[in-house]
Amino acid sequence: MEASKQFSKIMQGKLWKFFGGIKPKELKRTQDTPIEELPIPALITIPLDRHLGPDGEILVNVGDYVKTGQVLTRPGGTRYVPAHASTSGTVTSIAMSVLPHPSGFSGLCLTIKPDNKDVCVDFNGISNFKEVSPRELINIIRDRGIEGLGGAQFQTATKLQAAIDEGNVCNLFIVNGAECEPVATCDDRLMQEKADEIIQGVDIVAHILQPKLVLIAIEDNKPNAIKAMSLALQKREDLKDLVQIRVIPTLYPSGAARNLIKILTGIEIPYSEHTSECGIVVDNVETVFAIKEAIIDGKPLIKRVVTVDGSSLHKKGNALIRLGTSVRFVLTNYNLIPQRKQRIILGGPLMGFTIPSIDVPITKSTTCVLAPSTNDMEFAPPEMNCIRCGKCARVCPSRLVPYQLYAYSKAQKHNEAKKCGIDDCTECGCCSFVCPSKIRLAAQFRKEKAIASLIAENQYRNLRAKERMAIRNERLEKEAKEREAKKKAALARIAMQKNGTDDAQLKAKMIEEARARAKAKREAALLKQTETQATNIDPVEIKGNMLMSNAGLRQEAKMSIKLDIALEADTALQENSNIKAALPFNLRQGAVKKHYQGYNATNREIVKHTQNVDIIEYKGVHTAIESMDKNVAITTQNNILNTAKKLPLNLRKDKNQCKLQ
Amino acid sequence: MQITVKSAKQNLGIETAPHIRDNMSTPRIMLYVIIALVPAFITTIFFFGFGVLWQFVIALISSLICEVIVAFLRSYKLKHHLADHAYIVTALLLALTLPPLIPWYFTATASAFAILVVKHCFGGLGQNIFNPAMAGFIFLMISAPSSFYQTYVTPSAYAYKIASLDASASIILEGRDPQELRMQLKANLENADIITGATYLESIKTAKKSGIDDQINNIDFLGHDFNAYFYLALAYILGGIFLIATKVILFQMPLSFLITIFIGGYIWHNLAPNVSLSGIEHLLCGGTMLAAFFIITDPVTNAGTSKGRIVFSIFCALLILLIRVQGSYSDSVAFAVLLANATAPLIDVLTKRRSFGIGYKKGGLQ
Incomplete structure (x- = not known):
C-alpha cells in the first residue's frame, strides 16, 4: 500500500508540536547512577485486585510453598493478567492490607515470606519467536503478566490485541522513551544499559503488529540513552529500515501517549478513542523490555526499575526492585533520614502521589519513589484568589481552560464542567504547576472526575431500579388480570351449578376421564419398574455420580435413588388409592411395604454398579490423559469441572494438579 | 476514605500532585507590575510635578484602609489578605490617571470606590468585572467634573521644580486654589498660547470642534513643549517590555x-x-x-x-x-x-x- 502524504512526512522525520506544555526543572540527578538490584526483602506483598477480576481464582493457599515466577492467580476474563510470585517462599496470608494509594485504601493482598533461596520455576523461553503466531505471542505476554510500566498500568496484551483485531491495521508502533516527568530516570538508565534487549523487544512487537514504521521517541535531555539506542540499532541490519530513533524536544508532558502521537505524527486522537484502534500503538521502553524478557527468556514480570531520589535520602539511584517489596524496605536501603512531616511520593513530582503509609508494596505502576526535603520541593503554599491570568489555559495540553473548569467544579456545576471538557483532562498537573495563585487545579479536577463517575454510577443505578420497578408493575398487573379472569370463571361456574342443567352427566364424564388417566399412569409406572430391573446399567447414564468418591456424597446419591423409587411407589399407591379410595389405612401401609421389598434387591445392585463405575471412570480419566486422546480427555475434564464446584477444597486441589498435568 | 490507624500514625506529609510549582506567584506578578510602573511614575513626576506622588500616597493609604475593613468584615487573615499587592497597583494606576492637583478627599473617595465597590462587592480579587482603577477614575470624572478639570496641569519639563512637594501639598492637602500653580506650569512652555485647555488632547479637541486647528496641527513631539508625551510613552513602553520579558503579559x-x-x-x-x-x-x-x-x-x-x-x-x-x-x-x-x-x-x-x-x-x- 502506498504511504499517504502524512505518512511520508512522518517517515522523513518531521516533528509537530502539541499545544501547551511546561518546562519544569529537570532534576535528573540519577541519570548516571547504574541500576542496582535490591536484595530480597523480609516480606513480599502482592496486591491481587488487578489480577483477579470478577471470576478470578487464587491458585495457592496459606502455607503453600511458592517458587519465583509461580502463577498465583487465574484471572477471570482477558482484561486481567495473572500475578506471579516475585520470589520463592511461603504464603503467609491472603488478607486485606494497605494499598499504594493516596487515600491508604486497603485491598486483598497475598503475602509471601521469602526463604531467600529464590528458587525459580523453569522458564521456557522461545528462542525463535518469528515462527510463533502473533496470537500465541500475545497470549504468552498476557500469561507473563505484562502491563504498561510507564505508570498507567494498561494491559499490554489487550492493547496489542486491539491493534491487530479484525478491521484494524497497525501502521505505527511508537516506543515511548520520552520520560518527560522530572526526576525520573529509570527509562533513561534502562535504555543506556539494556539497549540491545530493548531492540529485541521492539523486534518482537514488530513481529506481532507488523507496522510500517517503528519510532523510538527519546527526549533530547538524554544524550547517553540516544547514543546507546542508536548503537544498538546499528547492530541490527534487519531492522534498519523499519525502526527509527526520533529525538524530540524536552517538554512536559510529551511522554503522555496522545501528546507523543501529536509530536510524532501531527494527529490528535480524541480522548474518546483508543489509540490502538487508530493504527498507532504506544508502549513504554520498559514494557518493551519486559516483553523481550517474557518471550525470549520466558520470565514473567516480577521486577521493575524504580528511580529512588530525594534530598531526604543519603543515597540516590535506580533500583531493580521485586514487585511487592515494601516502600519502607526501599527507603531503608537508601538511608532515609526523615524530616518532620516527611513526604513519600510514589511516581514523579508532577503526577505522583504522597502515601499515608510506607508499608505499601511497589507495584507495576510505580516509576519513582521520592523522599523530598523541603529544600527540594516546598510544601504547597496557601491558595490565593484566581486572577484569571490565563496561564493555565496556555499550558493545558488538552486545550482546556482550567480556571473556568475549576470555577464550575467548585460551584458544583457538574454538567457545565462536563461541557467544558473535564473528560479530556489527563491530570498532568501543568495548570497547577504554573498557577501563580497556587491553586490546586489538578487536585480539584481529580475530585471532579470522581464525582462525575459517581453521578454516572448513580444514574445507572437509578435506571436499573426504574427498569426493575417497571417489570414489577407489569407483573403485578398481569397477576391482577389473571386473578380477575379466575374470579370470572369461578363466578361463571357457580352460576352454571346453580342452573344445574347437565351436572350429573358432566360429573360422570370427568370421573371416567380421571380413571383412564390413572390407568395409563399405572401402566407406565409398571413398565418403568420392569425396565430398571432388567437393564444392565449403562455407565454413561450415571456419569454424574462417578466422581462422588466422597462417602457422604455417595450416600446422598444412594438416598436420592432410593427416594426416587419410593416416590414412584408412592405415586403408584396414590393412584391406586385414588381408584380404590375405600381401602383401609393398614392395608395401604402394607402396600408400601410390599413395594419396598420388591425394590430393595434392585437398589443394592444399583449401588454396587455405581461404585464400580467410579473406579473405572477415574482410571479412564487418567488413561485418557496419558494416551492424549483429546476428545475423551476434554469431555471427562469438563465433567470434572462441572462437578468441581460441589467438591470440597482438598478435592479441588487434586483437580488443579490434574489440570496442570 | 479509609486510612487505617497504623498508617495514620506514620505522620507522613500528605499533599496533592503536582509537588513542584513554578516560581511565579500572584504577589510577584503584582510586584513586577509595580516595578514596571516606576519609570512611568518618575517621568510623570518630572513632567507633572510632585502632585502625583501625593496622589499615590493618599490613594495607597485609602485603599489600604479599605482592604483592612474588608478583611475585618469578611474575617480574613489580614496578613494573607494583604499578601497580594493588587491594591498597590490600583493606587498607583489611580495616581497616574487622576489630575495631579485634585484635592485629597476626591482621591481617597475614588480609591475607596475602586476597592470597596468595584472590587470587593463583586467578590474580591479576581472576581471583579470592571477594572478598579478605571472605574474609580470615571466615578470621579462623572461625579465631580468641575474640580476634575480645574486641577489638571499642562505637562512641561522640570515641572517638579515648580510643583514641588510643598507647593502641591498646599493645594492637595490644604485646599488652596490650584489656579496659580497651573498658570505657572503653563508658563513654563515656549508657546503657551497654543494650548487652550489643560492638555494637548483637550486643546486639539476644542480646536477641531470650533474649526480652527491650523495652529495646533503638525506639532513636533520631540520639541520642547510636547516632548512630555513622547518621553511618557517611552517610559510606559519600557515598563511594558519588562512585563513582556517576565511573561506577566x-x-x-x-x-x-x-x-x-x-x-x-x-x-x-x-x-x-x-x-x-x-x-x-x-x-x-x-x-x-x-x-x-x-x-x-x-x-x-x-x-x-x-x-x-x-x-x-x-x-x-x-x-x-x-x-x-x-x-x-x-x-x-x-x-x-x-x-x-x-x-x-x-x-x-x-x-x-x-x-x-x-x-x-x-x-x-x-
Whole structure:
C-alpha cells in the first residue's frame, strides 16, 4: 500500500508540536547512577485486585510453598493478567492490607515470606519467536503478566490485541522513551544499559503488529540513552529500515501517549478513542523490555526499575526492585533520614502521589519513589484568589481552560464542567504547576472526575431500579388480570351449578376421564419398574455420580435413588388409592411395604454398579490423559469441572494438579 | 476514605500532585507590575510635578484602609489578605490617571470606590468585572467634573521644580486654589498660547470642534513643549517590555492594541482630517500607552484565552478611537476599557477553544 502524504512526512522525520506544555526543572540527578538490584526483602506483598477480576481464582493457599515466577492467580476474563510470585517462599496470608494509594485504601493482598533461596520455576523461553503466531505471542505476554510500566498500568496484551483485531491495521508502533516527568530516570538508565534487549523487544512487537514504521521517541535531555539506542540499532541490519530513533524536544508532558502521537505524527486522537484502534500503538521502553524478557527468556514480570531520589535520602539511584517489596524496605536501603512531616511520593513530582503509609508494596505502576526535603520541593503554599491570568489555559495540553473548569467544579456545576471538557483532562498537573495563585487545579479536577463517575454510577443505578420497578408493575398487573379472569370463571361456574342443567352427566364424564388417566399412569409406572430391573446399567447414564468418591456424597446419591423409587411407589399407591379410595389405612401401609421389598434387591445392585463405575471412570480419566486422546480427555475434564464446584477444597486441589498435568 | 490507624500514625506529609510549582506567584506578578510602573511614575513626576506622588500616597493609604475593613468584615487573615499587592497597583494606576492637583478627599473617595465597590462587592480579587482603577477614575470624572478639570496641569519639563512637594501639598492637602500653580506650569512652555485647555488632547479637541486647528496641527513631539508625551510613552513602553520579558503579559495584546489604534487613527484622519487626530497623535496622547501595557492587560477583567485577549484588545482600541473622535470627553480610554470589560464574558464565549482531537478521522493514520 502506498504511504499517504502524512505518512511520508512522518517517515522523513518531521516533528509537530502539541499545544501547551511546561518546562519544569529537570532534576535528573540519577541519570548516571547504574541500576542496582535490591536484595530480597523480609516480606513480599502482592496486591491481587488487578489480577483477579470478577471470576478470578487464587491458585495457592496459606502455607503453600511458592517458587519465583509461580502463577498465583487465574484471572477471570482477558482484561486481567495473572500475578506471579516475585520470589520463592511461603504464603503467609491472603488478607486485606494497605494499598499504594493516596487515600491508604486497603485491598486483598497475598503475602509471601521469602526463604531467600529464590528458587525459580523453569522458564521456557522461545528462542525463535518469528515462527510463533502473533496470537500465541500475545497470549504468552498476557500469561507473563505484562502491563504498561510507564505508570498507567494498561494491559499490554489487550492493547496489542486491539491493534491487530479484525478491521484494524497497525501502521505505527511508537516506543515511548520520552520520560518527560522530572526526576525520573529509570527509562533513561534502562535504555543506556539494556539497549540491545530493548531492540529485541521492539523486534518482537514488530513481529506481532507488523507496522510500517517503528519510532523510538527519546527526549533530547538524554544524550547517553540516544547514543546507546542508536548503537544498538546499528547492530541490527534487519531492522534498519523499519525502526527509527526520533529525538524530540524536552517538554512536559510529551511522554503522555496522545501528546507523543501529536509530536510524532501531527494527529490528535480524541480522548474518546483508543489509540490502538487508530493504527498507532504506544508502549513504554520498559514494557518493551519486559516483553523481550517474557518471550525470549520466558520470565514473567516480577521486577521493575524504580528511580529512588530525594534530598531526604543519603543515597540516590535506580533500583531493580521485586514487585511487592515494601516502600519502607526501599527507603531503608537508601538511608532515609526523615524530616518532620516527611513526604513519600510514589511516581514523579508532577503526577505522583504522597502515601499515608510506607508499608505499601511497589507495584507495576510505580516509576519513582521520592523522599523530598523541603529544600527540594516546598510544601504547597496557601491558595490565593484566581486572577484569571490565563496561564493555565496556555499550558493545558488538552486545550482546556482550567480556571473556568475549576470555577464550575467548585460551584458544583457538574454538567457545565462536563461541557467544558473535564473528560479530556489527563491530570498532568501543568495548570497547577504554573498557577501563580497556587491553586490546586489538578487536585480539584481529580475530585471532579470522581464525582462525575459517581453521578454516572448513580444514574445507572437509578435506571436499573426504574427498569426493575417497571417489570414489577407489569407483573403485578398481569397477576391482577389473571386473578380477575379466575374470579370470572369461578363466578361463571357457580352460576352454571346453580342452573344445574347437565351436572350429573358432566360429573360422570370427568370421573371416567380421571380413571383412564390413572390407568395409563399405572401402566407406565409398571413398565418403568420392569425396565430398571432388567437393564444392565449403562455407565454413561450415571456419569454424574462417578466422581462422588466422597462417602457422604455417595450416600446422598444412594438416598436420592432410593427416594426416587419410593416416590414412584408412592405415586403408584396414590393412584391406586385414588381408584380404590375405600381401602383401609393398614392395608395401604402394607402396600408400601410390599413395594419396598420388591425394590430393595434392585437398589443394592444399583449401588454396587455405581461404585464400580467410579473406579473405572477415574482410571479412564487418567488413561485418557496419558494416551492424549483429546476428545475423551476434554469431555471427562469438563465433567470434572462441572462437578468441581460441589467438591470440597482438598478435592479441588487434586483437580488443579490434574489440570496442570 | 479509609486510612487505617497504623498508617495514620506514620505522620507522613500528605499533599496533592503536582509537588513542584513554578516560581511565579500572584504577589510577584503584582510586584513586577509595580516595578514596571516606576519609570512611568518618575517621568510623570518630572513632567507633572510632585502632585502625583501625593496622589499615590493618599490613594495607597485609602485603599489600604479599605482592604483592612474588608478583611475585618469578611474575617480574613489580614496578613494573607494583604499578601497580594493588587491594591498597590490600583493606587498607583489611580495616581497616574487622576489630575495631579485634585484635592485629597476626591482621591481617597475614588480609591475607596475602586476597592470597596468595584472590587470587593463583586467578590474580591479576581472576581471583579470592571477594572478598579478605571472605574474609580470615571466615578470621579462623572461625579465631580468641575474640580476634575480645574486641577489638571499642562505637562512641561522640570515641572517638579515648580510643583514641588510643598507647593502641591498646599493645594492637595490644604485646599488652596490650584489656579496659580497651573498658570505657572503653563508658563513654563515656549508657546503657551497654543494650548487652550489643560492638555494637548483637550486643546486639539476644542480646536477641531470650533474649526480652527491650523495652529495646533503638525506639532513636533520631540520639541520642547510636547516632548512630555513622547518621553511618557517611552517610559510606559519600557515598563511594558519588562512585563513582556517576565511573561506577566502577552506581547500580542499591546501590539494588536497599538496597531489597531494607529491604523484606525491614520485611516480616519485621512478620511476626515477635521474630525480625527492623526495616528501618531492617537498613540502618544491621552492614556493610550498606559492602557496598552497596564490597563487592558489586567488579567482579571479581560477574556481568558490568548485569542480572546487579542480580540479584546482590538475591540478596546476601536472603542477608544470611536469615543475619542465622536464622544464629548477629551479622553476615552477609561470609558472604552470599562465597555470592553463588560463584553469580556461574551468574547470568552465567542472565542471558545476547539477541544482536543477535533478533526480526527476514524482510522487515524493511513
